Amino acid sequence: MYNKIVLATDGSEHSRRATENAVHIASCTEGSKIEIVYVVDATHAKSDVLSNWNSVDVNDTRKARVREVEEMAKQARVNYEVKILHGEPGPTIVDYANRNKADVVIIGSRGLNGLQEFVLGSVSHKVAKRANCPVLIVK
């Protein structure tokens, strides 16, 4: 049922917990694959480049954020693939999941309050609303 699992990650504590859940769900479907998606948004891309001298380093810091998640997947012996995408996190994840016909999207929630959410917008809410497949939101 869950062959293609899209795991959205930003390297935070929440995405660690999301990974635990992803690995767990992957273990119940034979031959499933986790696609670890890390979205680089424009504001990050700028600060990453400004605080790192050359582009090789930039890729390194991005990879380091995903590495922990990758490590967890490796230890659990599940199939996985890392995808680094560019764009605004919410729409990029939705677009990726819908185009690749994911069976489930797993995403961490930052737990914003009502006002923060109104101003900033919750990525997990956007994804839950617009993705065509079921979405697992992990706190």
Place this chain on the structure above:
Amino acid sequence: MYKKILLATDGSKHSIRSAEHAIYLADSFDSVIELVYVVGGEKSKEDVLHSVDKYEVKREREEKLRPIQEQLENAGLQYNSHLLHGEPGPTIVKFANENAFDLVVVGSRGLNNLQTMILGSVSHKVAKRVSCPVLIVK
């Protein structure tokens, strides 16, 4: 990891699909499903005014749960049904947080932005306020 699964239902098509997901997970992880149907305040008034007696009301509500219960029985799973009263969102959240669930499965009606703003999306409220992972099924 998912030993105790809450499945929120309103007897709609979406909740039949959410039940399929809950069943799949419960089957893989050997978990117990707690089936929850919330009777809202407005609905409860309507039900009473429109039907003959209170037994009729009770029967109608149980009928809403019936298709999902059959699904669960056919899958041979362990489950309990709960009929709760109150506003759907907060009632599900309260029940979920008080009973320490490992996973909440809820269907989404797929309202558009304006509808969500006015009516409020139950699945969004649940996803926001429940402390365990929430699976939203379309």
